[in-house]
Amino acid sequence: MNLENTKAQMRKGVLELCILSLLAAKEAYASEIIEKLKAHKLLVVEGTVYPLLTRLKNDGLLSYRWEESTGGPPRKYYKITPLGETILSELKKTWSNLVESVNKLTENNKK
Amino acid sequence: MKKTVTANISGIVFHIDEDAYEKLNNYLGNVRSHFSNDESGNEILSDIESRIAEMLQDKISSSKQVVTIQDIDVIISQLGQPGQMKDEDPGPGAGQQKESPKTEKTSKRLYRDPDNQMLSGVCGGIGAYFNVDPTWIRIAFILLTLLYSSGIIAYIILWIVVPKARTTAEKLEMRGEKVNLSNIEKSFKEEVEGVKSNFDNLSKEAGEKFKTKKSKGDMKEASNTLANILGALLKAIGIIIGIALVLAGLFLLITIIISFAAPGFEPYSFFWTFPFWLNDLIHPGWLSFFAITGLLLAIGIPVVGLIYLGAKLIFDIDSKSKNLPLILVLLWIIGIMVFVLAVIKNVLLF
Numbered sequence: 001m002n003l004e005n006t007k008a009q010m011r012k013g014v015l016e017l018c019i020l021s022l023l024a025a026k027e028a029y030a031s032e033i034i035e036k037l038k039a040h041k042l043l044v045v046e047g048t049v050y051p052l053l054t055r056l057k058n059d060g061l062l063s064y065r066w067e068e069s070t071g072g073p074p075r076k077y078y079k080i081t082p083l084g085e086t087i088l089s090e091l092k093k094t095w096s097n098l099v100e101s102v103n104k105l106t107e108n109n110k111k
Numbered sequence: 112m113k114k115t116v117t118a119n120i121s122g123i124v125f126h127i128d129e130d131a132y133e134k135l136n137n138y139l140g141n142v143r144s145h146f147s148n149d150e151s152g153n154e155i156l157s158d159i160e161s162r163i164a165e166m167l168q169d170k171i172s173s174s175k176q177v178v179t180i181q182d183i184d185v186i187i188s189q190l191g192q193p194g195q196m197k198d199e200d201p202g203p204g205a206g207q208q209k210e211s212p213k214t215e216k217t218s219k220r221l222y223r224d225p226d227n228q229m230l231s232g233v234c235g236g237i238g239a240y241f242n243v244d245p246t247w248i249r250i251a252f253i254l255l256t257l258l259y260s261s262g263i264i265a266y267i268i269l270w271i272v273v274p275k276a277r278t279t280a281e282k283l284e285m286r287g288e289k290v291n292l293s294n295i296e297k298s299f300k301e302e303v304e305g306v307k308s309n310f311d312n313l314s315k316e317a318g319e320k321f322k323t324k325k326s327k328g329d330m331k332e333a334s335n336t337l338a339n340i341l342g343a344l345l346k347a348i349g350i351i352i353g354i355a356l357v358l359a360g361l362f363l364l365i366t367i368i369i370s371f372a373a374p375g376f377e378p379y380s381f382f383w384t385f386p387f388w389l390n391d392l393i394h395p396g397w398l399s400f401f402a403i404t405g406l407l408l409a410i411g412i413p414v415v416g417l418i419y420l421g422a423k424l425i426f427d428i429d430s431k432s433k434n435l436p437l438i439l440v441l442l443w444i445i446g447i448m449v450f451v452l453a454v455i456k457n458v459l460l461f
Contacts, residue, residue, distance in 0.1 A: 008195075030158060030162060031162060031165055034162075044191065044195070045188075045189070045190060045191020045192075045195045045196070046162065046189050046190045046191065047142075047159065047190040047191040047192075047193070047195060047196035048191065048195065048196050050155045050158045050159050050162070050196070051146070051149070051155050051196055053158070054151045054154050054155050054158070055151075058151060071168065072123065072164065072165050072168055073120075073121035073122055073123055073161040073164045073165065074122075074161070075161075076158065076161075
């Protein structure tokens with residue numbers, strides 16, 4: 001079994017939840033999102049974020065606006081939509097259930 | 112000293128070492144082909160490009176104005192290889208299967224092979240699918256045609272149903288090769304070589320024909336399929352008629368020759384009575400010679416014309432001498448006139 005791969009799969013699964021909750025707090029552009037995710041060691045490669053953001057946007061969970069930046073290329077600022085909020089709360093519920101169950105299970109196995 | 116190039120990444124101009132540029136360009140090409148099936152692939156790519164531009168801006172300063180290959184390496188390792196980017200859940204254990212040789216075999220698909228076509232590329236495509244020389248497939252179709260022409264019917268159906276391999280990716284799929292960058296590159300090179308040699312050959316002959324054919328072929332491909340099929344059908348019917356005409360003509364010619372040369376030849380008693388009946392009208396001598404020659408021309412020329420027409424239909428000849436039919440018609444008229452005059456002269460002699 002490929003340990004790194006499994007780890008990456010685990011992270012990938014929760015990445016959506018993380019991005020949605022980041023954006024629920026404050027609108028941001030891709031690089032900011034990446035920095036935050038990296039700070040929490042949730043990202044291995046940055047490239048993962050772009051297809052994910054695009055898909056969330058296409059699914060109507062996010063919206064974006066362009067903003068000029070000084071010196072750099074224009075930035076895409078993402079914002080969560082009402083639909084995104086609903087899904088985020090669903091995901092949060094699922095996540096806390098999952099954490100609880102997984103914790104219980106792994107704790108039980110220890111004993 | 113190194114050569115640098117300028118590149119516009121997301122609207123920002125960068126000076127990049129040539130090797131670094133090559134590497135970045137390659138990488139972006141990989142990313143692009145990775146997301147080529149994704150409808151928002153372009154958007155993802157431009158997002159990634161603008162991220163690269165940002166990262167590059169961090170890397171350059173007034174003392175270091177040129178992007179080096181090391182910078183690109185760092186950026187690529189940060190962004191990750193395209194294979195790591197896909198966001199869809201690959202399903203349990205899919206990540207590991209990718210390394211196994213099982214997925215190396217991509218599914219082959221049946222296409223018509225435009226590089227290997229006699230008529231429409233159906234046989235070429237089937238050959239590529241089964242990895243057999245298309246000539247054998249063609250022979251098989253011809254043999255099948257003998258079975259109540261099932262070969263022709265199957266061929267026409269395949270022609271309609273099977274799509275033509277247009278893109279390089281489709282051509283690779285046709286041969287069952289994996290659609291990846293190196294293969295596309297390889298196949299593209301082959302194609303360029305092929306086109307080059309084609310051009311060399313054709314320019315020696317008639318380059319014009321090729322040009323018109325090519326541009327026309329690509330544009331109206333879809334609507335042409337039906338026209339092609341109809342054309343081929345007409346051609347096939349023409350060939351069948353042609354064969355019939357040639358056979359009938361040859362049969363008549365042989366009959367005429369035999370009946371004129373040997374009036375007593377049994378199987379053609381109908382014909383040999385004909386000259387005998389003439390003998391009653393024509394006295395031997397130079398007049399009868401004229402009469403017979405005239406008659407030969409009057410009967411023979413239509414028969415020759417028949418064979419000529421049949422051959423034209425079979426081999427699709429553009430008759431180079433437009434005069435040939437005219438000459439035949441003139442000879443025919445002369446033949447009739449000579450015959451009629453000779454007969455009249457004979458009758459008057461009585």
